[in-house]
Amino acid sequence: MATQTDPESGTGGVMMRDRLVKRIGEIAAGGFLLAIGGLLVWILSTQVNYTLLTSTLIARRFAEAFLLVLRIVVISSLLSVSFGVLVGLGRISTSNVTGRIAKGYVEFFRGTPLLFQLFVIYFGIPRLWATGQFPIQDWAVPAAVIGLTLNHAAYVGEAIRGGISAVPDGQMEAARSLGMSRVMALREVVLPQAWRNALAAIGNDQIILVKDTSLLTVIAVPEIMSVFRNINSNQLDPWTPLVWVCLLYLAITMSMSQLVNGLERRSDWGSDNSMLGRLSRGTSGGDTEGGDR
Amino acid sequence: MADPLVEFDGVEKYFGDVHVLKDVDLAIEERDVVVVIGPSGSGKSTLLRCVNRLEEIRDGDIRLDGRSVLETDVNEIRQQVGMVFQSFNLFPHKSALGNVSLAPQKIRGIPEAVADDRARELLERVGLGDQTDSYPDALSGGQQQRVAIARALAMDPKVMLFDEVTSALDPELVGEVLDVIEDLAADGMTMVLVTHEMGFAREVGDRIVLMADGRIVEVSETEAFFERPETERGRQFLSRLL
Numbered sequence: 324m325a326t327q328t329d330p331e332s333g334t335g336g337v338m339m340r341d342r343l344v345k346r347i348g349e350i351a352a353g354g355f356l357l358a359i360g361g362l363l364v365w366i367l368s369t370q371v372n373y374t375l376l377t378s379t380l381i382a383r384r385f386a387e388a389f390l391l392v393l394r395i396v397v398i399s400s401l402l403s404v405s406f407g408v409l410v411g412l413g414r415i416s417t418s419n420v421t422g423r424i425a426k427g428y429v430e431f432f433r434g435t436p437l438l439f440q441l442f443v444i445y446f447g448i449p450r451l452w453a454t455g456q457f458p459i460q461d462w463a464v465p466a467a468v469i470g471l472t473l474n475h476a477a478y479v480g481e482a483i484r485g486g487i488s489a490v491p492d493g494q495m496e497a498a499r500s501l502g503m504s505r506v507m508a509l510r511e512v513v514l515p516q517a518w519r520n521a522l523a524a525i526g527n528d529q530i531i532l533v534k535d536t537s538l539l540t541v542i543a544v545p546e547i548m549s550v551f552r553n554i555n556s557n558q559l560d561p562w563t564p565l566v567w568v569c570l571l572y573l574a575i576t577m578s579m580s581q582l583v584n585g586l587e588r589r590s591d592w593g594s595d596n597s598m599l600g601r602l603s604r605g606t607s608g609g610d611t612e613g614g615d616r
Numbered sequence: 617m618a619d620p621l622v623e624f625d626g627v628e629k630y631f632g633d634v635h636v637l638k639d640v641d642l643a644i645e646e647r648d649v650v651v652v653i654g655p656s657g658s659g660k661s662t663l664l665r666c667v668n669r670l671e672e673i674r675d676g677d678i679r680l681d682g683r684s685v686l687e688t689d690v691n692e693i694r695q696q697v698g699m700v701f702q703s704f705n706l707f708p709h710k711s712a713l714g715n716v717s718l719a720p721q722k723i724r725g726i727p728e729a730v731a732d733d734r735a736r737e738l739l740e741r742v743g744l745g746d747q748t749d750s751y752p753d754a755l756s757g758g759q760q761q762r763v764a765i766a767r768a769l770a771m772d773p774k775v776m777l778f779d780e781v782t783s784a785l786d787p788e789l790v791g792e793v794l795d796v797i798e799d800l801a802a803d804g805m806t807m808v809l810v811t812h813e814m815g816f817a818r819e820v821g822d823r824i825v826l827m828a829d830g831r832i833v834e835v836s837e838t839e840a841f842f843e844r845p846e847t848e849r850g851r852q853f854l855s856r857l858l
């Protein structure tokens with residue numbers, strides 16, 4: 324660090340300063356926790372109607388929405404990750420045509436709002452048939468799955484592409500030198516490493532997918548936020564249903580994080596040399612081993 | 617007389633407009649150990665990389681066991697040519713054993729148990745019988761390079777190519793890798809080595825190939841080259857080493 328060479332502050336001065344920074348951080352974090360925690364306790368004890376909260380009427384409506392959202396999330400998640408891998412492979416294809424199509428796909432689905440895409444699919448597609456001829460009766464949920472899949476496959480594709488380009492060229496060269504075809508080398512050598520590189524970004528995107536289901540209310544999918552809006556239509560007690568909403572989303576997103584963590588651990592085949600890994604183990608002294616990489 | 621195992625015949629190689637290999641002729645017999653030396657940028661790595669078609673040549677031909685590599689399926693050629701790199705390039709998601717047994721399993725369809733047994737033998741041979749389950753991250757540079765040699769041997773290549781395989785190693789780890797290569801030479805493996813280790817070149821090489829500026833300027837028996845090089849270029853190269 325630049326300030327370390329400051330002749331005024333010896334090593335002792337640096338250590339004092341570091342400890343001070345750490346202490347300030349702890350005070351700030353602690354103060355924040357206290358403020359938020361206090362507010363939360365106050366809301367939960369004065370604003371929430373617990374009889375209503377646990378009444379079967381409201382519980383059943385949220386439970387139905389939750390199960391529907393869960394189904395949509397699981398299917399869209401599996402589809403968008405699978406399709407996203409293909410998009411990522413398309414992005415690195417040696418074929419110019421495939422590469423450009425994949426690039427165009429990503430540009431379009433990242434470059435327009437999900438809401439727009441949902442409208443195109445939900446309202447636009449059925450109009451391509453003569454009035455009343457569109458064969459699918461309950462189009463809202465299929466449209467939702469298609470929209471979420473297409474949209475998030477673009478993000479997963481970019482994560483995979485990034486993961487692949489972070490694999491050193493020597494890996495492909497070593498695999499090809501053994502006599503593997505390009506496809507085999509990709510499958511056996513490059514993609515397992517790319518997958519690990521991309522996992523965090525993919526997990527991040529899939530959590531956003533969960534929250535994106537809240538948009539589905541506008542194409543008439545009876546999801547969690549729409550239940551809230553129905554219950555809250557009299558505007559009298561927003562906090563009670565909001566507690567439900569919060570807990571239900573967190574239930575899905577936190578399970579998702581757990582799943583990603585599990586996958587990351589499973590593909591942790593070597594020592595973790597990332598900066599984050601070293602920081603969380605506390606082995607990087609920053610100042611003490613600054614020049615080791 | 618039988619065909620040479622590897623034969624360069626009027627090879628011309630360009631990178632764009634840069635002429636990198638110029639009219640290269642070279643015949644490597646079975647069990648031959650050829651050491652390629654020469655200044656940086658003279659085309660030593662390119663020479664090796666043309667053999668397994670990591671680089672494509674513009675003119676001339678390279679024959680492996682009498683067959684033109686240009687007319688043979690590229691993956692088939694590479695299965696017969698083992699290559700070891702300066703930077704090891706081990707697969708980090710596979711154990712030492714997995715690195716060695718992957719290609720035979722996937723390419724040749726050899727059952728896992730058989731491929732693993734053979735991989736264990738090869739790791740034993742390079743002195744890593746006790747490290748079969750270690751991942752590359754947990755191995756020293758010298759150990760990684762020995763795994764890389766075992767990995768190349770697992771495809772039973774006809775010839776092994778080594779491109780400065782000790783250059784990335786700490787000095788104290790160079791010896792263990794050179795020992796393995798010497799061992800292969802003693803076993804009669806045909807090898808082409810690019811190296812800056814002149815002592816090792818003298819010890820293990822049957823013949824020395826001196827390159828300069830994309831040409832082969834001298835090919836001599838090892839002792840003859842170091843005692844009394846035939847060309848002015850050879851004398852210059854040696855005098856600069858001393």
Ligand SMILES: Nc1ncnc2c1ncn2[C@@H]1O[C@H](COP(=O)(O)OP(=O)(O)OP(=O)(O)O)[C@@H](O)[C@H]1O
Pocket residue numbers: 631634636654655656657658659660661662663
């Ligand atoms: N991929 C490439 N693209 C363009 N030029 C290249 C490429 N690889 C090598 N060259 C050029 O070809 C020439 C020969 O390179 P090569 O790597 O074969 O030399 P070398 O003898 O192995 O050198 P060194 O001892 O530094 O490894 C050099 O002028 C180099 O700049």
Ligand SMILES: [Mg+2]
Pocket residue numbers: 660661662779780
């Ligand atoms: Mg080189």
